[in-house]
Amino acid sequence: MEWSEFAQRFALELANLDRDTILIVREREESRHYVQAMREPDRLYAEAVSNNFLEGPLLLGPSDEEVLAEAGWRPPTPDWTPANWWTELPPDTGPPGCAMLADMMVTALRDVQGVRRPLDLVYESFHRHGAGLIELTGFGLEPADPQRVADRRPSPIAAPVDGAPTAAHPSLEDRLADARLRGDHLAYFDLLLGAELLLPAGGTGAEAAEGGEFQTAQRDGVTHVLAFTSVQAQGAAGYAGLHRRTTFAALARSWPDPSWHLTINLDLPSEIQLDAAMILRLDTMHRSSPQATLVEPGSAPAAPDPAPADPVPAAGQAIRLPHGAQLWSERGLLAVFDAVSGGWTPAGRTA
DSSP states (O other), X not given: OXXXXXXXXXHHHXXXXXXXXXXXXXXXXXXXXXXXXXXXXXXXXXXXXXXXXOOGGGSOOHHHHHHHHHHTOBOOOTTOTTOSEEEEEOTTOOHHHHHHHHHHXXXXXXXXXXXXXXXXXXXXXXXXXXXXXXXETTSOSEESOGGGEEEEEOOXXXXXXXTBOOOOOOOHHHHHHHHHHHTOHHHHHHHHHTSEEEEEBOSOTHHHHHTOSBOEEEETTEEEEEEBSSHHHHHHTTOOSOEEEEEXXXXXXXXXXXXXXXXXXXXXXXXXXXXXXXXXXXXXXXXXXXXXXXXXXXXXXXXXXXXXXXXXXXXXXXXXXXXXXXEEETTEEEEEEETTTTEEEEOSOOO
């Protein structure tokens, strides 16, 4: 999930925040990095953490506080009322105002507190006079303490702005599925190589808690490592729970077994299967040309080398997508690679 998508989801949650309900969004590993909002009878009130609650390397510098001020946050008062950076909006604030507030909160999290990506965040939502946490099923983040969840709130629906319905920002899974449906392999792999992957824990007990094993599945006699592009995709496939986070590049470098395959987003419209050779090929080409943009595959001449991999392009050279790669031997063309299905299709002819 990108920051722009998270800001839109955040704005929806703020617009649908119930009276006397608090929403706290904080960094997963550093709980002192947070923003919070509360719907009060006479206002929608929000805060971003200040130096009153920070120390050492976490302290905000003058440039950080300048960013907060420019974003619209008001500084804490000397008597600590309030003690954090704060802002407030009228109780009847509509979608445009909530979108503005969401952008302010994203600025505080990303540009001041240094949160790298939305998936490094967790949240707590609860009623001031209630017990337990509220699960926000459409927020796209994990609750800070799933064991304390006592209620669930369905995904909020975007309200019309200026008489026109607001189009929902497509999720990464939606964009992957769309690219696959259109046969746009360029777009599919461009999204996949830049995405964070979630690996469900495959062990039990301490092993699962550490995420020390891969979750695998047997398909057609082949072991498939399972990975997902979001918490929602993982849950939809029936593997909700503990996981560890990685990237395509990190997974390629630590691939456990050359005979194993990788399946991303199992049983979902965005699913793809890749064998070990394809994983290494994509990673090598991606790392070799970090500034290059993927381009549509062209009609490259057949390589005499029987290996499926083409020579690695020089740094700065455009990468040709491996879909359509040809496997040759002394007998002629053997197979053509389909990148989306992750397999070789026999050519049906020999020289």
